[in-house]
Amino acid sequence: MAQQIRRNGTGGVRRAVKAQSRAVTVRKARGSATGVIDRVMGVLPFTEDQWSRIWLAMIIGGAVGIAFIIASLAGVPALAQAQVAAVAADAGFEVRHVRVTGTSRMDEQQVYARALAVRNQAMPDVDIAALRDDLRALPWVSDARVSIQLPHTLAIDIVERKPHAVLEKADRLMLIDATGVELEPIAQAKAKGMLRLAGPGAGRQARALETLLSAAPALAPKVEAAEWVGNRRWNLTFTTGQLLALPEGEIEGATALVKFARLDGKNRLLGGKVLAFDMRTPPRLYMRLPEAVGQPKDVGGDAGKETT
Structure with missing residues (x-):
């Protein structure tokens, strides 16, 4: 009977030790997991x-x-x-702050005016796509990226259009980009030195004009103004004040401009005595001399001196 009691006492002790060991292991595991979570939470802002x-x-x-x-x-x-x-x-998680980046020329208040319409809205209620479309409707905005930054910030990154030329309108000068989008009115003094476009529909032809001038890169910086005539062709005015009338058609106009650039390189036409060059009837080139200054600006085929 005494031996049986001793064995039962030993087994109870062993079970108690095992239970205590398991409890210690659980506490260590919990402590380790808690430490990892605490470290992660400490890193996040x-x-x-x-x-x-x-x-x-x-x-x-x-x-x-x-x-x-x-x-x-x-x-x-x-x-x-x-x-x-x-x-x-x-x-x-609601909109309390708006952060705008990417603006340098446009009025930032135009962006804030549209963004603040969603102020104090819950984040899931913010229609990011609609806000982006609203921002892209602004003249200066080429693109807009809108994102939500928890817990309560709306981040807006604006991609601005780049000013390309000045469009002469009946009552004002307008700054436009390379695609002809009107950005904002511009003062005469600020427009100095920029390429000027004139004529009905000239703004819509801004990209075509850029392509035309790229055919003769040596002449492009010397072009001061371009007039879109009759919705079909260009008159170019150089910094020297001389005018070049180009023919209709993209290919014909580019070919004539390249030919003029070649002739100018050989004969120094720009800066000379000729007032205007007429290339509307290729392959001929008509030149108007100072004595013909009283004639119309759009040179006729029988005016001035002719060369081939």
């Missing part, structure tokens, strides 16, 4: 109060997510979406 909101939002959001799935299956997704937005707002 959130305060303890924000972390409390985040954990609360995750817990409630998980429940709402399940409810959303059930609601969607039941045919009421809009109600579930409203509930998600309400939970996000309660957790502090």
